[in-house]
Amino acid sequence: xxxxxxxxxxxxxxxxxxxxxxxxxxxxxxxxxxxxxxxxxxxxxxxxxxxxxxxxxxxxxxxxxxxxxxxxxxxxxxxxxxxxxxxxxxxxxxxxxxxxxxxxxxxxxxxxxxxxxxxxxxxxxxxxxxxxxxxxxxxxxxxxxxxxxxxxxxxxxxxxxxxxxxxxxxxxxxxxxxxxxxxxxxxxxxxxxxxxxxxxxxxxxxxxxxxxxxxxxxxxxxxxxxxxxxxxxxxxxxxxxxxxxxxxxxxxxxxxxxxxxxxxxxxxxxxxxxxxxxxxxxxxxxxxxxxxxxxxxxxxxxxxxxxxxxx
Amino acid sequence: xxxxxxxxxxxxxxxxxxxxxxxxxxxxxxxxxxxxxxxxxxxxxxxxxxxxxxxxxxxxxxxxxxxxxxxxxxxxxxxxxxxxxxxxxxxxxxxxxxxxxxxxxxxxxxxxxxxxxxxxxxxxxxxxxxxxxxxxxxxxxxxxxxxxxxxxxxxxxxxxxxxxxxxxxxxxxxxxxxxxxxxxxxxxxxxxxxxxxxxxxxxxxxxxxxxxxxxxxxxxxxxxxxxxxxxxxxxxxxxxxxxxxxxxxxxxxxxxxxxxxxxxxxxxxxxxxxxxxxxxxxxxxxxxxxxx
Numbered sequence: 001x002x003x004x005x006x007x008x009x010x011x012x013x014x015x016x017x018x019x020x021x022x023x024x025x026x027x028x029x030x031x032x033x034x035x036x037x038x039x040x041x042x043x044x045x046x047x048x049x050x051x052x053x054x055x056x057x058x059x060x061x062x063x064x065x066x067x068x069x070x071x072x073x074x075x076x077x078x079x080x081x082x083x084x085x086x087x088x089x090x091x092x093x094x095x096x097x098x099x100x101x102x103x104x105x106x107x108x109x110x111x112x113x114x115x116x117x118x119x120x121x122x123x124x125x126x127x128x129x130x131x132x133x134x135x136x137x138x139x140x141x142x143x144x145x146x147x148x149x150x151x152x153x154x155x156x157x158x159x160x161x162x163x164x165x166x167x168x169x170x171x172x173x174x175x176x177x178x179x180x181x182x183x184x185x186x187x188x189x190x191x192x193x194x195x196x197x198x199x200x201x202x203x204x205x206x207x208x209x210x211x212x213x214x215x216x217x218x219x220x221x222x223x224x225x226x227x228x229x230x231x232x233x234x235x236x237x238x239x240x241x242x243x244x245x246x247x248x249x250x251x252x253x254x255x256x257x258x259x260x261x262x263x264x265x266x267x268x269x270x271x272x273x274x275x276x277x278x279x280x281x282x283x284x285x286x287x288x289x290x291x292x293x294x295x296x297x298x299x300x301x302x303x304x305x306x307x308x309x310x311x
Numbered sequence: 312x313x314x315x316x317x318x319x320x321x322x323x324x325x326x327x328x329x330x331x332x333x334x335x336x337x338x339x340x341x342x343x344x345x346x347x348x349x350x351x352x353x354x355x356x357x358x359x360x361x362x363x364x365x366x367x368x369x370x371x372x373x374x375x376x377x378x379x380x381x382x383x384x385x386x387x388x389x390x391x392x393x394x395x396x397x398x399x400x401x402x403x404x405x406x407x408x409x410x411x412x413x414x415x416x417x418x419x420x421x422x423x424x425x426x427x428x429x430x431x432x433x434x435x436x437x438x439x440x441x442x443x444x445x446x447x448x449x450x451x452x453x454x455x456x457x458x459x460x461x462x463x464x465x466x467x468x469x470x471x472x473x474x475x476x477x478x479x480x481x482x483x484x485x486x487x488x489x490x491x492x493x494x495x496x497x498x499x500x501x502x503x504x505x506x507x508x509x510x511x512x513x514x515x516x517x518x519x520x521x522x523x524x525x526x527x528x529x530x531x532x533x534x535x536x537x538x539x540x541x542x543x544x545x546x547x548x549x550x551x552x553x554x555x556x557x558x559x560x561x562x563x564x565x566x567x568x569x570x571x572x573x574x575x576x577x578x579x580x581x582x583x584x585x586x587x588x589x590x591x592x593x594x595x596x597x598x599x600x601x602x603x
Contacts, residue, residue, distance in 0.1 A: 019428050026506050027427045034420030035435070037476035038442065045453035046445055052453055059455070117334050124589045125341040128348060131585050131592065133535045135553045136574040140347045142560070143354070143367055143567055151350075154368035186347075191596055198597045247448050250537045254557050268448050268538075275452045276542055284452045292449040299444050 046292075053286035059279040066282075073286035083287070086258075086265040093177060093184075093266070094245040101185035102237055105192035112193070113200045123197070130190025134250040141183040142255060145169035173263035176256055180264055183251060188244065192237050199233030200226065232306065239302035243295055267291055349373055351578075355382055355571040363567050382572035390547075395573045398552040402534065403580065405470050405551060409533045410526050412475045417525065418518070420476070421484025422510045426496050436485065443478040448538065455542055467549045470540055474533065480525045483598065487521035488514055523588070524595040534581060552577045 016024050053073055055066050077083050108126050112119060129137070144152050148166035156164050169179040203225065211221045249268040252258060258265035258273075267287065275284025354363045356378040366372050386395040423429065424436050454473060463469040491514065499509040515522075537553050544550045556577060559570040585592055 015428060015430055023428075023506055027423050027429050030419040030507065030510065031423040031427070031429065031435075033416045034476040034481055037416065037472065038439070038478065040457070041454065041473035041476070042442055042445065042450065042478075045450040045457055046442075048453035048456070049450060052456070057456070111337055111340075114333070116330060116337065118338070120590075122337050122341050123593065124585075125345055127589075127593060128345050128585075130596075131531060131581055132348065133553060133577060133581075135535075135537060135556045136351070136577055139556065139559070139567075139570045139574045140351050142565070142570075143350075143364065144347060146364060146367065149364070149368055151367045151372065186344075194593055194596050243446070247446055249448065253537075253541075254560050271448070271452070272538065272542075275455070281452055281456060288449040288452050292445065295446050295449070296444060 049285045049288050049292075052282050053289045055282045056280075057282040057285070059275065059281050069282070073283045074290075076283065077286055077290065082262060082265060083267075083270060085262050086267050086270040089177065089262075089264060090246050090248055090266050093181060093248055094242055096178070096181045097185055097245050098238065098241055100181060101189045102192050102241055104185060105189040105237070106196055108189070109193045109196035109200060112197060126193060127190040129187050130194075132187060134187060135254065137183060137187045138251055138254040141179075141186075142170075145179055147171060170256055171260055173261045176260060176264045180248075180251055180256070183255075184245075184248070188241075192241065195237055195240075196230070196233060199230050203229035235302065235305045239298060239305075243298050246291070246294055246298070267294075346373070351571055351574060354567070355575040356380070357568065358382065360566055360568040363571070382568045383576070386569050386573050386576070393569065393573075394547055395552065395555060395576055397547060398550055398555040399576050399580075401467070401549055402551040402553070402577075405467060405536075405549075406530060406533050406580075408467070408471045409474055410529050412471070413477065413480060413529050414522060414525060416476050417480040418484045418488075418515065418522070419510060420481045421486075422488050422514060423506075424481070424485045425488040426509075426514075427506065436482075439478045439481055443482065451539060451542065454539075458543065464543060465545050465549060469543045470536070470549060470551070473539075474529075474536075477529075479599070480529060483525055484518075484521055487518055491517060520594075523591045524598045527584075527588070527592055527595040528599050530584070531581070 019027075054068060054070055056069050057066050112123050112126065116122075144150055147153065147168040147170075150169075152169065153166040157166060167175055169175050207225050207229070208221055211225050216224060247268055248266045249272070252264050252266050252269050253272070256264045258269050268291065271284045271287040271291065274280050274287060350367070350372045353373055353375050354366075356375045357363050357366070358379050358381050386393045388394045389396045389400075424432050424439075458464065458469045458473070463472075495513055495517075496509065499513050504512070535553065536551065537557070540551050540554045541557075544554060552573070556570065556573050559565055559573070
């Protein structure tokens, strides 16, 4: 160590001396478009949201100057019952959609992971809803949910032998969120299915062979080889699905507008209503800061969990 | 990232009674799961919107006696009230511009981050990775201020430019370029190729998997944009088809026949690409998940 400090430090040659001007300018020119665009359209609005959140900024410029209001917006949000309802609703949505969507994705992945003819065709079919736009999904499910004579009601009534009355899927406060869960899970499960399939195919065949030699049946191989091998995949899928769930918006805006009785109000829908319809951009920015903090916490928890599972 | 979808052909699985039963049952389950999509296509060929709803509860939902393209004729205008031809064109224009600009911008940046000699590349890369955690929804309100102050409300530019550069896609390109062999880069510099030439003539032709992945992910993301165009488009001029379809729901009585036809119009482009490049689609989605 001491020997090294005696030797005078040789100054690093500057980049221009090393590569010359033309190369330097070319590199800047190739990197700049991405950096400039991200600065304008991602970093600036992100930083601006913290500032706007502390002002009474309106959507359309007014003659009166924009005032700094400190944490007032945040205080008003935290005192608004509708905000807590929307937060509770997305939490509820998350807890329902996680088992339905990931469960269905996991089961289809297990089925498709077996050796069978036409496997690629089936995988393509199961993945089809995932490439369908949410707007189109809303048109389709809007008809499926028709009350009282839509297809889903038809199935429910005939399966129960007439014991269950037709359900007003989107109009009944007790059912509206359930309906949104069904539709959302159907649209998005393909993504989780593909992630699970990739995880299952990443488990080496030798482990299954070894388990077979040790006398493990299909059930034993599932519990002692497949499930432990999928632990990082489970964590990843759960976190991705949770973040998606907290951003729930499109299907709500199209099908229920947060109703009936605010039973499907969500954080993003609440934000858009405040900012766009009521024109209170400052207030809406404060909601978006809260949304960012929620997503950040989930992402940090994921990183923690992934590290624990040594991924 | 591509071993799932692009693995070399395995020998065919031998057929026996069990395999046949297994395949048929998986096929039936898959059909049931995607049956709502069949319903959409069948219903779009039915002329009477009350008949569509009446048929929904039975197997008639999967059958059409006298198919007609009337609904498509009604909504396929380029001006006026049901200008879905125009909305579809708008969406395709936004899609094409965003993806092509995005491929150039993000791949150039990813290349410089991987092989350039600028100081501070590692720092820029970690900032880009950190930016990935910011959800679009949480910057959309300030973005609305910036874009409307810039006088870009109700333009195509407002729907294209903000989404061209993206942390995720720059990172995916960086990751792809960084794992290509060093010899490629050295051979090009010895031959005196400029860094731009090296990117364009040596690395880009080798990066078909990365180009396909980013095009597909970016394409789906752009095609499905809904919140941003609702905030930024006020007239038909630049309105994309997703926003236009959603307006069917604002009416007292929904014209399901037209909504179905418009939805089919919106599905067709993506479906054509999907049928042509199915394996690429699926491996792209796996690729997007590689990073945690």
